[in-house]
Amino acid sequence: PGHNININTASASQLEALSGIGPVLAQWILDYRAANGPFSRPEDVKKVRGIGDGIFQRIHDFITTE
Secondary structure, eight states: OOSOEETTTOOHHHHHTSTTOOHHHHHHHHHHHHHHOOOSSGGGGGGSTTOOHHHHHHHGGGEEOO
């Protein structure tokens, strides 16, 4: 993506624009957000099942929580 994606407000399709995030992970991010509230910092996305250090390294420059 050409701009940062806010992981607290992004839709599934916006999340899928991130490298390594497909439909399943996008839905898991939405589900996590619905159950736990907004992410405090970008690193918190690693709390979502299926998102580890590898995926986080690919997306961390493109996500924000603000």
